[in-house]
Amino acid sequence: KAGVTQTPRYLIKTRGQQVTLSCSPISGHRSVSWYQQTPGQGLQFLFEYFSETQRNKGNFPGRFSGRQFSNSRSEMNVSTLELGDSALYLCASSLDTGGVSYEQYFGPGTRLTVT
């Protein structure tokens, strides 16, 4: 079974631009979560989607948004990029049957560099 895939793997953007990252979960997984990883703050939860609805949200500004499609694929968007947004963005998927949730499996991440 294929794992979680994320595209692109690397991205360089300029301050003020916006960026969209994509995540394809493991087949059959309906929950997708996004995390930001930086050397200073570590791994921090951004948001989680299930059945195209945002179910949980972390403590990040409104510039960070996401969505989930009917096939469970997810995208996250960061608008008006700041230097501090440089990070590894990780997507994790989980088999969630709507009543019981399971382990989260991570993709390789998208390395975003803002210059």
Add this chain to the structure above:
Amino acid sequence: GENVEQHPSTLSVQEGDSAVIKCTYSDSASNYFPWYKQELGKGPQLIIDIRSNVGEKKDQRIAVTLNKTAKHFSLHITETQPEDSAVYFCAASLNSGYALNFGKGTSLLVT
């Protein structure tokens, strides 16, 4: 919110020795505690997890213990091998599909 502290931040052991990494958490409502291994250039890989109704879980050379009263849990790796070298993260959550609150990580070096 939940605060997870992880110690030590770096750990160096000789091949064949055991390694222990400890984590404490603050929210008594947390009931799911996974451990992840992250190698350079890769995403975190789930290696073992434990739920609050279990005190200990073992998988070959890896074991995790949980003390809910003291709000701490530990990862034990026995007979360490060079390929165990990586950064290890503990996490706590209200449920396995909910937001994971991570510790800052432990860089393990096996020589």
